[in-house]
Amino acid sequence: MLDVSKIRSQFPILSRKVNGQNLVYFDNGATTQKPQIVIDAESKYYANQNSNVHRGVHFLSGLATDKFEESRNTIQNFIGAKHKHEIIFTKGTTDSINLVASGFKTFLNKGDEIIISEQEHHSNIVPWQICCEQSGSNLKVIPILDNGEMDMDFFYNLLSENTKLVAVSHISNALGTINNVEKIIEKSHSVGAKVLIDGAQAASHISLNMQKLDADFYCFSAHKMFGPTGVGILYGKEDILNALPPYQSGGEMIKEVSFSGTTYADLPHKFEAGTPNISGVVAFKSAIDFISNLEVNKIAKYEEELLQYATSELLKIEGVRIYGTSKKKSAIISFNLEGLHPYDIGMIVDKMGIAIRTGHHCAQPIMERFNIPGTVRISLAVYNTKEEIDLCINAIKKAKIMLS
Amino acid sequence: MHTIKEIQKEIIEDFAMFEDWIQKYEYLIDLGKELAPIDQKYKISENLIKGCQSRVWLHAEYAEGKIIYTADSDAIMTKGIVAILINVLSGQNPSEIATAKLDFINEIGLKEQLSPTRANGLVSMIKQMKLYAIAFSKQQ
Numbered sequence: 001m002l003d004v005s006k007i008r009s010q011f012p013i014l015s016r017k018v019n020g021q022n023l024v025y026f027d028n029g030a031t032t033q034k035p036q037i038v039i040d041a042e043s044k045y046y047a048n049q050n051s052n053v054h055r056g057v058h059f060l061s062g063l064a065t066d067k068f069e070e071s072r073n074t075i076q077n078f079i080g081a082k083h084k085h086e087i088i089f090t091k092g093t094t095d096s097i098n099l100v101a102s103g104f105k106t107f108l109n110k111g112d113e114i115i116i117s118e119q120e121h122h123s124n125i126v127p128w129q130i131c132c133e134q135s136g137s138n139l140k141v142i143p144i145l146d147n148g149e150m151d152m153d154f155f156y157n158l159l160s161e162n163t164k165l166v167a168v169s170h171i172s173n174a175l176g177t178i179n180n181v182e183k184i185i186e187k188s189h190s191v192g193a194k195v196l197i198d199g200a201q202a203a204s205h206i207s208l209n210m211q212k213l214d215a216d217f218y219c220f221s222a223h224k225m226f227g228p229t230g231v232g233i234l235y236g237k238e239d240i241l242n243a244l245p246p247y248q249s250g251g252e253m254i255k256e257v258s259f260s261g262t263t264y265a266d267l268p269h270k271f272e273a274g275t276p277n278i279s280g281v282v283a284f285k286s287a288i289d290f291i292s293n294l295e296v297n298k299i300a301k302y303e304e305e306l307l308q309y310a311t312s313e314l315l316k317i318e319g320v321r322i323y324g325t326s327k328k329k330s331a332i333i334s335f336n337l338e339g340l341h342p343y344d345i346g347m348i349v350d351k352m353g354i355a356i357r358t359g360h361h362c363a364q365p366i367m368e369r370f371n372i373p374g375t376v377r378i379s380l381a382v383y384n385t386k387e388e389i390d391l392c393i394n395a396i397k398k399a400k401i402m403l404s
Numbered sequence: 405m406h407t408i409k410e411i412q413k414e415i416i417e418d419f420a421m422f423e424d425w426i427q428k429y430e431y432l433i434d435l436g437k438e439l440a441p442i443d444q445k446y447k448i449s450e451n452l453i454k455g456c457q458s459r460v461w462l463h464a465e466y467a468e469g470k471i472i473y474t475a476d477s478d479a480i481m482t483k484g485i486v487a488i489l490i491n492v493l494s495g496q497n498p499s500e501i502a503t504a505k506l507d508f509i510n511e512i513g514l515k516e517q518l519s520p521t522r523a524n525g526l527v528s529m530i531k532q533m534k535l536y537a538i539a540f541s542k543q544q
Contacts, residue, residue: 341479
């Protein structure tokens with residue numbers, strides 16, 4: 001059993017007031033709060049370790065480089081990657097996807113196909129639209145069913161020898177559906193297509209093992225897993241990363257530069273041009289340590305308990321409709337109250353200290369699919385409690401009374 | 405007809421009576437419900453001011469030296485604020501609307517609702533109301 005009050009005590013922001021009320025932070029799908037060890041790691045880096053990485057021979061440069069590379073090791077272990085150099089530091093999931101999309105277009109010919117799903121976040125839609133536009137390939141979309149799951153039969157029919165890449169989310173940010181990525185990867189590989197998984201909503205909620213999962217690319221963000229903003233990971237299989245052309249160019253990513261031609265650095269540096277977010281990368285290690293100490297499986301179990309409780313309490317309110325009712329769900333609940341606009345609900349509960357997200361959640365195609373302007377979204381994390389869910393439910397009831 | 409300044413003063417006085425946010429929000433909800441409906445033929449995409457979260461439709465007509473605005477929103481709180489803006493600006497002459505300083509927004513504590521980050525379409529709505537005023541003032 002997790003000691004949730006002990007976990008909460010490690011997050012200073014959770015004891016602050018909002019609009020005179022105790023903060024109830026239920027917007028973890030957007031970003032999570034940070035434990036003291038992550039905050040300390042950032043500040044300790046600047047107070048004691050700051051220097052540029054992979055450059056100097058002096059003591060501090062060596063120290064900063066060691067810390068930076070220690071993070072890479074930790075992440076490699078955390079996601080079960082085969083090689084350390086398969087871990088590329090980026091700015092975030094969006095950056096990771098753009099990196100792949102930008103390089104992958106050079107592999108594509110007219111008539112080739114990329115498959116995404118209707119469930120994707122805009123950051124896993126737009127880069128592929130641009131990629132297809134620039135390479136003359138076609139974008140195919142897997143529709144979603146009423147319960148928020150992908151229409152797998154439709155997907156199997158879409159797959160063909162023209163399919164070159166399948167890019168889907170592990171967990172839908174707007175609906176919470178945990179997608180059957182194992183099956184998607186297996187079927188995609190059977191026609192020779194590569195697979196990119198957007199793991200932004202999954203990385204601290206589901207135990208990951210890249211060698212077992214067999215995804216070709218896996219992307220996630222530090223800030224959604226108790227780490228700093230501006231740090232993301234692109235995991236890619238060694239051979240594909242080697243084949244992929246560089247994304248951004250400049251310092252660090254080169255082997256030799258001359259005006260007759262430049263050779264690129266080996267992995268991972270080939271994709272890490274310029275000075276990276278060193279403090280963020282270093283502090284990300286502390287976030288991973290925090291998660292590992294709690295154990296992902298225990299986190300998932302506790303979040304499942306919160307999800308079940310919040311769902312059943314919410315459904316007691318008359319007129320609630322939940323979008324995303326798959327059996328396999330992460331602790332994300334997207335809903336509307338009959339006749340009420342999500343924005344109005346969000347405005348009122350905010351005054352009661354409740355931080356929830358309202359709107360289209362950067363996934364407009366899903367909103368269109370359900371013919372709604374948006375939803376109210378509760379997204380839970382390991383530091384949330386049933387008491388907080390009660391406060392949130394009461395605030396929603398109050399909003400309903402005020403708005404009806 | 406009161407001037408824009410006078411109407412703003414009245415609104416500030418109205419809001420000063422509220423003791424807490426609940427009363428203020430309930431008042432906005434009531435204003436939203438009472439807002440005179442926009443003619444359905446004007447509730448079209450050309451008149452739509454897109455916010456990220458709530459949408460606002462705005463129509464303006466110019467007659468006898470005055471601009472009459474009608475509007476709607478899909479969110480009731482937004483609609484309440486829309487109603488206040490219409491109350492302040494509708495029926496005034498274009499040059500006064502174009503140069504009006506809307507100080508009351510700060511005074512009644514709705515500044516945050518009218519900040520661009522709210523993405524509720526209200527900032528664009530004020531801009532659009534003023535653009536109509538500038539356009540009509542050239543017809544004067």
